Amino acid sequence: MIRVLDPTTAIVRPDQEIGDTVYISDRLLVRGDQLWTPDARVTGVLKRLGLGLRPPARYRDFKEIPHRPERDRQYGLESEQVVGLELVVIDPAGAQAPDAWNVLQQIRIAAPDVARAFELVHVLFATSGELSGVGKGGSHVPGIGKGGSHVPGIGMGPDEFGVPGYGGKAPVAVVMADPSRTAPRLNRPPVVVMPDTGIGDHPWFPDEAVVGVNAAPPASLGVQIVGDPVADRGTGITSRLTGEFDRLAGHGTFIAGLVRQTAPSARLQSQAIMTSDGLAAEDDVLELLQDLLDDQLKALATNDAASIVDVLTLSFGCYHEDLADEDSDPSGLTATNFATILRDLGKVGILIVAGAGNDATSRPFLPAAFAGSTDTGSGALPLVSVGSLNPNQSKVSLFSNSGTWVTTYRHGAAIVSTLPRKQNASSQASADVAGIDTLPGAEQQGVIAGTAPRPPDRATIDLDDYTSGFGVWSGTSFAAPVLAGQLAHAISMLGSEATDLTSMQKRGWDALARVLHPKRLLR
Numbered sequence: 001m002i003r004v005l006d007p008t009t010a011i012v013r014p015d016q017e018i019g020d021t022v023y024i025s026d027r028l029l030v031r032g033d034q035l036w037t038p039d040a041r042v043t044g045v046l047k048r049l050g051l052g053l054r055p056p057a058r059y060r061d062f063k064e065i066p067h068r069p070e071r072d073r074q075y076g077l078e079s080e081q082v083v084g085l086e087l088v089v090i091d092p093a094g095a096q097a098p099d100a101w102n103v104l105q106q107i108r109i110a111a112p113d114v115a116r117a118f119e120l121v122h123v124l125f126a127t128s129g130e131l132s133g134v135g136k137g138g139s140h141v142p143g144i145g146k147g148g149s150h151v152p153g154i155g156m157g158p159d160e161f162g163v164p165g166y167g168g169k170a171p172v173a174v175v176m177a178d179p180s181r182t183a184p185r186l187n188r189p190p191v192v193v194m195p196d197t198g199i200g201d202h203p204w205f206p207d208e209a210v211v212g213v214n215a216a217p218p219a220s221l222g223v224q225i226v227g228d229p230v231a232d233r234g235t236g237i238t239s240r241l242t243g244e245f246d247r248l249a250g251h252g253t254f255i256a257g258l259v260r261q262t263a264p265s266a267r268l269q270s271q272a273i274m275t276s277d278g279l280a281a282e283d284d285v286l287e288l289l290q291d292l293l294d295d296q297l298k299a300l301a302t303n304d305a306a307s308i309v310d311v312l313t314l315s316f317g318c319y320h321e322d323l324a325d326e327d328s329d330p331s332g333l334t335a336t337n338f339a340t341i342l343r344d345l346g347k348v349g350i351l352i353v354a355g356a357g358n359d360a361t362s363r364p365f366l367p368a369a370f371a372g373s374t375d376t377g378s379g380a381l382p383l384v385s386v387g388s389l390n391p392n393q394s395k396v397s398l399f400s401n402s403g404t405w406v407t408t409y410r411h412g413a414a415i416v417s418t419l420p421r422k423q424n425a426s427s428q429a430s431a432d433v434a435g436i437d438t439l440p441g442a443e444q445q446g447v448i449a450g451t452a453p454r455p456p457d458r459a460t461i462d463l464d465d466y467t468s469g470f471g472v473w474s475g476t477s478f479a480a481p482v483l484a485g486q487l488a489h490a491i492s493m494l495g496s497e498a499t500d501l502t503s504m505q506k507r508g509w510d511a512l513a514r515v516l517h518p519k520r521l522l523r
Contacts, residue, residue, distance in 0.1 A: 001025045002123055002279075003099070005321050011105055019363070021321040022123040026087045026098045028053065029283055029337055032080040034117040035065050041111035042118075049106070050091035051098055056084060056283075068290065072297055075347045075501070079340040082290065084121050084283025119337060124285060124316040126196075126248050126278035126477055158360050158399035164463050167397075167414040167474035171461065174416060174470040178204040183264035188499070190266045190310040190491040192259050192484055195280075195288055196252035198230030198272035200420025202469050204260055205253075231276040236423045238277070243426025245464060248278030250419040254473055255315060255481045257418030262485025265492050269309070280316055282338070289341045296348045305499040310491055310508075312345065313484035314354040315477035317365045330364040330372065330405060339370050347380040349504030351511065353484040355412075355476035356387040357401040365401050368476075372405025381508040384516070388412025388479045400476055408516055410486075412479030419471040425464035432459040483515070490514045 003025040007018050030053070034042070038053070046052055059065050068081045087098035100120055108115040164170035199205050236249025256268055273288055274280040292309065299307035320333055333339055342352055357365035364372075368385035387409040388397040396402070397413040435455035436447050446452030490511035498507070 001097075003101075005101055005120075011102055013105070013109070018321045019319060021120070021319055022125075023100060023120040024084075024123060024281060025100050027084045027121040027281075027283060028087060028100050028103065029082055029119040029121055029286070030085050031082040031117050031119075031337060034114060035081065035083055035085075036067075039111050039114045042107055042114065045103070045106045045110050047091075049103060050089055050093065050096075051087050051103065052090040053085040054088055056086060059083070068294060071294070071344075072301065075297075075344075077293075077344045077347060079290070079293070079337070079344045082283070082286050082337045082341075084281065084286075116335065120282075120321070122282040122318040122320070124280045124282055124318050126251055126274060126280075126316050126475075158358075161397065161399050161413060161474045167472070169471060169473045170463050171419075171466050171468050171471050172416055173468050179261060179264035180204070184492075186265050186492060186496060188305050188308075188497045190263065190488040190496045191269060191308065192263065192266050192311045192313060192488050193269045193271060193292065193309050194252065194255050194259065194313055194481065194484075195271040195273040195285065196255055196315060197248065197250070197274045197276055198232045198252045199256050199268075199270045200230075200232035200234075200250060200253045201422050202253060202257075202418050202420060204257060204418055204469075230272040231274065232272075232420050234276070234422070236276055236420065237425060245423065245425045246276035246278075248274070249276045250423055250466065250471070251276070251278065251315070251477065253420050254417045254471070254478065255313070257470075258415070258478055258481040259313070259485040259488070261417070262482055263488035263492065266311075266485070266488040274316065278316075282318070285316075286337055286341060289345065292350075293341065293344055293348065296345070296350065299499070300348065300501055303499070305497070308499045308504070309350050310496065310504070311351045311353065311484050311488050313481045314352065314367060315475075315480050317354065317357060317367055319363055320366055330366065330369040333366065334370070338367055342367055342370060342383055343380070346382060349381065349501050349508060351381050351484075351487050351508050352383040353480045353487070354383060354385050355478075355480040356385045356406045358388075358399045358475050358477075359401055360399050361401055362403040363401075364403065364405055368401075369403070369405040371407050372403070379502075379505045381505060382512075384408065384483065384512070386410050386412075386476060386479045386483045388474070388476045390414075397474065399474070400479075408483065410479040410482040412476050412482070413474040414472050415474070415478050415482070416470060416472050417478070418469060419466040421467050421469045423464075423466040424462075427462065427464045429459040429462045433457065486515045487511050 003023060005021045007020055012018055055065050065083055071077050104118055107118050161167035232250055232253045236245045238244050238246040252270055256270060259268055271288055273284055296309055345352060354368040356368045371383045371385035384407045385405060387400040387406045389409045389411050390397050390413045396409055435457045436444055438455055447454050491507055494507050494510055
């Protein structure tokens, strides 16, 4: 169950100040040794509450959660194995429905020395302009895309970007061919990983270019989709009764198209981790990032150039409860599970790009805000956070978050990219005229008799018909992959064949220097 942590009603310690966040009430993130040998004080807290912890479904067939292979510490890695454990009622007498926040607070009081091994499982929101609460100061309330009775351009502020014609999601026609078809073929194309809603049906990403998890992708054009279910493979319809779209239907396909436009020679790996309503659970994301780290370490150790990842782009995030106000410094959260795994990925040669969020607030949005606080160490590649620019490139989009932690800005408002061709929801054109009705009565009889051609039908634009395969949309979700693609393209120009760590780190820094202003980078 998803819950909102409200600072005005939540249980807090006398010395504690919190902000609002969204979390899963019946799960806790647990890391390190506490996964296998939990502290007796922690088990005592759970027993008093009538609760227990059990592994998620994927580990139910094991006697205990399997240990990941020991990570090579030569790179100075910090992250530990993390799993989202389920809170279950084991003593029905007097037990209430599990609330992870209350459990966590009790653990912090009873066992403060091990409490850092336990965290909430936050709900991560996509950073496109359909969900994340534009203008709400970091609220969980949906913002852009709500529409309502406002007149576009009059007093709408950031919400205006959710209106078709003002940056809101809408279909468009594109005559450009798939840019990868004429791109140079590289011996080892740079690899861009995109955890999101997957990739749907589209001519730029044909079925023959979609390969299995263990298959070798075709040169340069490969698109690897990992995860099940893949949200963008469906129609995106949220209700059979109303025929409406889920707010984020097509999100991952849109991101893939932006990377394809900016880095046509790159190989894309789409990780299906998000639902089409734009939500991802933090423990699922951490599991994916841990797998990515383990795979990168294995590839480095075995000189497996084909399995090396170059760029990771993240278009989701959350506001952490321990940041109490909009001017908070995120440096205090650098020991969280999210921060440490991203820092480790930078240490093994992966450039990370994250959307800054769409709430028109300076409250740090994670993981993007780690760009302003995380010391990556010698040679390690940094995380780069990206805000959104309007089409004129001279002004920041009104919805875009701001702060010292925002590294740079890229196009993110009213930007054009790919969308699944299957997606056509219940709204209809405002005017739709049958071609035969445009003819005088006598000529209609000829059409009916088959002696005259039938004129084409006429209509205004159907604003939720994406069978063209392209659309316009807004959000820092899309500014992030634009930068990720630019970095991947720079890597291809610098030469992407060498995959030893020293070469990757140097190439990553050189790509950043080419794409960003050098003064914004701290080596």
